[in-house]
Amino acid sequence: xxxxxxxxxxxxxxxxxxxxxxxxxxxxxxxxxxxxxxxxxxxxxxxxxxxxxxxxxxxxxxxxxxxxxxxxxxxxxxxxxxxxxxxxxxxxxxxxxxxxxxxxxxxxxxxxxxxxxxxxxxxxxxxxxxxxxxxxxxxxxxxxxxxxxxxxxxxxxxxxxxxxxxxxxxxxxxxxxxxxxxxxxxxxxxxxxxxxxxxxxxxxxxxxxxxxxxxxxxxxxxxxxxxxxxxxxxxxxxxxxxxxxxxxxxxxxxxxxxxxxxxxxxxxxxxxxxxxxxxxxxxxxxxxxxxxxxxxxxxxxxxxxxxxxxxxxxxxxxxxxxxxxxxxxxxxxxxxxxxxxxxxxxxxxxxxxxxxxxxxxxxxxxxxxxxxxxxxxxxxxxxxxxxxxxxxxxxxxxxxxxxxxxxxxxxxxxxxxxxxxxxxxxxxxxxxxxxxxxxxxxxxxxxxxxxxxxxxxxxxxxxxxxxxxxxxxxxxxxxxxxxxxxxxxxxxxxxxxxxxxxxxxxxxxxxxxxxxxxxxxx
Amino acid sequence: xxxxxxxxxxxxxxxxxxxxxxxxxxxxxxxxxxxxxxxxxxxxxxxxxxxxxxxxxxxxxxxxxxxxxxxxxxxxxxxxxxxxxxxxxxxxxxxxxxxxxxxxxxxxxxxxxxxxxxxxxxxxxxxxxxxxxxxxxxxxxxxxxxxxxxxxxxxxxxxxxxxxxx
Numbered sequence: 001x002x003x004x005x006x007x008x009x010x011x012x013x014x015x016x017x018x019x020x021x022x023x024x025x026x027x028x029x030x031x032x033x034x035x036x037x038x039x040x041x042x043x044x045x046x047x048x049x050x051x052x053x054x055x056x057x058x059x060x061x062x063x064x065x066x067x068x069x070x071x072x073x074x075x076x077x078x079x080x081x082x083x084x085x086x087x088x089x090x091x092x093x094x095x096x097x098x099x100x101x102x103x104x105x106x107x108x109x110x111x112x113x114x115x116x117x118x119x120x121x122x123x124x125x126x127x128x129x130x131x132x133x134x135x136x137x138x139x140x141x142x143x144x145x146x147x148x149x150x151x152x153x154x155x156x157x158x159x160x161x162x163x164x165x166x167x168x169x170x171x172x173x174x175x176x177x178x179x180x181x182x183x184x185x186x187x188x189x190x191x192x193x194x195x196x197x198x199x200x201x202x203x204x205x206x207x208x209x210x211x212x213x214x215x216x217x218x219x220x221x222x223x224x225x226x227x228x229x230x231x232x233x234x235x236x237x238x239x240x241x242x243x244x245x246x247x248x249x250x251x252x253x254x255x256x257x258x259x260x261x262x263x264x265x266x267x268x269x270x271x272x273x274x275x276x277x278x279x280x281x282x283x284x285x286x287x288x289x290x291x292x293x294x295x296x297x298x299x300x301x302x303x304x305x306x307x308x309x310x311x312x313x314x315x316x317x318x319x320x321x322x323x324x325x326x327x328x329x330x331x332x333x334x335x336x337x338x339x340x341x342x343x344x345x346x347x348x349x350x351x352x353x354x355x356x357x358x359x360x361x362x363x364x365x366x367x368x369x370x371x372x373x374x375x376x377x378x379x380x381x382x383x384x385x386x387x388x389x390x391x392x393x394x395x396x397x398x399x400x401x402x403x404x405x406x407x408x409x410x411x412x413x414x415x416x417x418x419x420x421x422x423x424x425x426x427x428x429x430x431x432x433x434x435x436x437x438x439x440x441x442x443x444x445x446x447x448x449x450x451x452x453x454x455x456x457x458x459x460x461x462x463x464x465x466x467x468x469x470x471x472x473x474x475x476x477x478x479x480x481x482x483x484x485x486x487x488x489x490x491x492x493x494x495x496x497x498x499x500x501x502x503x504x505x506x507x508x509x510x511x512x513x514x515x516x517x518x519x520x521x522x
Numbered sequence: 523x524x525x526x527x528x529x530x531x532x533x534x535x536x537x538x539x540x541x542x543x544x545x546x547x548x549x550x551x552x553x554x555x556x557x558x559x560x561x562x563x564x565x566x567x568x569x570x571x572x573x574x575x576x577x578x579x580x581x582x583x584x585x586x587x588x589x590x591x592x593x594x595x596x597x598x599x600x601x602x603x604x605x606x607x608x609x610x611x612x613x614x615x616x617x618x619x620x621x622x623x624x625x626x627x628x629x630x631x632x633x634x635x636x637x638x639x640x641x642x643x644x645x646x647x648x649x650x651x652x653x654x655x656x657x658x659x660x661x662x663x664x665x666x667x668x669x670x671x672x673x674x675x676x677x678x679x680x681x682x683x684x685x686x687x688x
Contacts, residue, residue: 070599076599082562088561111560111561115558115560123556
């Protein structure tokens, strides 16, 4: 392979062609200076590089700036120098014996190509850097969010554990209070004196109120409302009306209010509702109405019509401004708090309970004139007993006469005693044990007609005991009793082998129905 | 040629704001459009110095590079001072500025240098830590600048002019 050709290698004709081509592209401008840098000659298109031909000396001085600090006894090449008019040129300082020559060659085309290329590359690099930085920030944010989520999950688990504990710790003693109250109410015979009647009513009213308040807080704390289990029971609306009247009338009368709760029964069917939740709604609405009405009236109406319960609570109180209509249903709202008392929780609970029961809620209010809450709750179906394992049919002929046996398993002596009394009253022969292992042994050795077992037992849990019994072929009817009113807890108990799931506090009617169902199945 | 003219060069990575700093200093203008410099742009401005003759600064705005090649070296020849420019929002450009200073020493052993950490208007996004600047100030003048607002720009050029002889 031959070396790159020298200019002299070409014929004169080719040489001339190359020279002409390069000359046309470079459009050279030659400036000649004497030894004192005075311009003495100029050849070429000065305008092309932004030099004023009429004032060439000024342009020449700008060129001199390019050579500041350099020795002038050697040639200098400066590529891509921006000229006064912005055009790019290659600048060459050529040293002549008696002065200097500065040669400018047009480099704009090459400059533009390089600039476009460099611009793209630099912008890509800057964008890449910003992108990398953004990705790193996003990673950091994601990591922080994951940590935050883990902390929230921990906190949520702790909250759930706390709710479960609180729920149990509230419901268990209230079971005793309500149960023994019931016993007292039924056994103070034949007609209690006024003072005793007043005392019993006061205990019931305040226990009810305490229970409702506790339920409000627990209801609020339950993160997943879907887990709340509806408990349909045949509801005595008249008893509810009387209870609520007893609870609020004294306070309303003391405030000089015209107070009344009206009950209307259009539909002759027995209402089946989640009584506890309905009561919770009414207590909250009436309690608010009495609290925020300083003169005039507070009236409530319950109507069972077309298999639905209509609740209407109206007052002539302070009313709710239009701007606050939505906000009053938010938990811990400032409207309720600013109005004087309360946590601002009641109406948010009402709204949630209505939603849980697939009902509707309507609020009409005029500031300074009063409010009217109107709620419609569809009736529920009575819970059917879960499919039970095949029960012994040996008693099929003589169920009406034979005294049925129940084995009660509960570690709380008060609850155990209460159940013993109630079940004896219902006609059962009752045995009781305080822990699950013993219950398994006794149930296998001497099977009762019904096993009534508490879930929350020390050591072996009630559910585990039920599971063990079923695993050993136990086929008797089992009713599980728990302080956890959630669908999940119900499923766990039924999956373990229970036939029915009851929640505390025990309603005597519910218990009676459950036992009736158990006996019928047996 | 005037004895009171000195050549100074802007050195730094691409996109740090060298051209914008010169525009702000010489013409008091600013454009937020990024346009890559190819080759060199030469501007000049006279600086008044207390008790001394005015000095004409001939400012060479050299295309941004992370290392000095032969071309950059040819531009640097004859410079009396260097304005090293870094972008406060990109810490890597600070290291580049220091590297460029060290590389230039082989050619310009006596040149004065001032470090400009630019984009002060974006200080909330700065990666350069204040403690880093404290350390750097022990070895050379460091001035935080914003070509956008003009903060620190005149101060940086005057600081370099003051350090130049005569």
